[in-house]
Amino acid sequence: MAEKFDGIVVGAGPAGIAAALRMAGAGMKVAVIERGEYPGSKNVMGGILYRQPTEELVPRFYEEAPLERPITESRLWLMGDGNVVSIGCRAAAFAEEPHNAYSVLRAKFDQWFASKAVEKGALVLCETVVRDCLTEGDRVVGIRTDRPQGELLADVVVLADGVNSLLARELDMREEIRPDRVAQAVKEVISLPPGKIEDRFNIERGEGVSIEAIGDATRGLVGTAWIYTNRDSISIGVGGLLEGVGHRRLRPNDLIEHFKGLPPVRRLIEGGKTEEYLAHLIPEGGYRSLPRLVGKGVMVVGDAAMLVNGLHREGSNMAMISGKFAGEAAVEAWKRGDFSRRSLEAYVDKLKDSFIIKDLKKYSRALPFFERNPHFFRLYPGLVGRAVAEFLTVDGVPKREKQARIFDILYERGRWNLYRDLYNAWRVLR
């Protein structure tokens, strides 16, 4: 006879562990099934972790979690035509404990996060692949794993199995992955002594920097490249819409090598040793790509539910908060003894009331707009660089004439095209 749990979570990433924390914390009998050797062993993130959402699950986590560095400075690089325009912010509040965000390495962080769910009483079962969901009619009643006699029953199953979520697809809750709705990302972890990191990034011990770069950084693809400082390593990566990568026949490895070879990047990583090379998809389709989030006895959370805000580099927070909401909805359903679709809809209501659906809705037109207007990534970063360089060049040219030259550069795509682009960008981002 298959063992029965109150709740089963598939996947021990931030979304799954958040759901398990809420359910086990309320006294439910919970199992988390993870295919990796340990939680985090297969997981990829840039990775910036945000304090506020994490604290909703584990108060004062920063006193014990394996964090790399607090992010005390964020920079944005516009790269093109050999120029880099850098815009940075060192907010006083970000330098203070508890900080706004931290760099993390998921292999360490996820293990620690999962241990918190174990402390609450959840069973975390690793090296176990969930093959499919067990159903009775249209109700999910458990899972089938790759272990001998590997069936487990549950009143509610939370699918937190990441961007590919074969399980949500099998239940017809999600459509196939579309290349215009996911980004292909590659990442390396490059080791460097802490002192070198601090010198090169102009920071003190216990401080950290995040750099996002667009333009030539991604060879003009709609996407970003990034560099984050860890304690004694640097996370560096590039991500671009799968469609663009395919169209231009770019190989992910060439993209990261190109970025690493750009002079400002080369100087930051010089002498470092590549310790890890990882590739992963990021679901960036936003509001238009949301799947069916709830069924009878089942909920979909995190990347499996396509909950990522690519413009703001937010994914782990949406994963945790959606997991938390699903966990809370499961607890309410358990108390009522009602795991019907209607009862679990409380999860969707919570998502709708939160920043998650509000933000995804706000930017619902942004990705298609930038796909149709790739010059924002291919052309404009270079033009801005040349215009700023012209402004800074002291060459005896009277300032009025210099101003005219700057406008000539900015109008290279046509004056009205520029105004139209700016207006349209404002409309989709406001």
Ligand SMILES: Cc1cc2nc3c(=O)[nH]c(=O)nc-3n(C[C@H](O)[C@H](O)[C@H](O)COP(=O)(O)OP(=O)(O)OC[C@H]3O[C@@H](n4cnc5c(N)ncnc54)[C@H](O)[C@@H]3O)c2cc1C
């Ligand atoms: C390159 C990259 C950079 C990113 N950078 C950032 C960043 O800086 N900040 C940020 O907030 N977000 C970032 N994100 C997004 C963030 O990583 C995700 O949004 C977040 O990890 C989603 O969490 P999740 O728990 O939903 O899924 P995941 O973290 O993908 O976890 C899914 C888990 O399910 C397991 N699993 C899958 N299928 C099965 C199965 N059949 N049986 C058992 N287990 C299974 C997997 O092994 C995995 O452990 C980045 C993503 C990528 C790819």
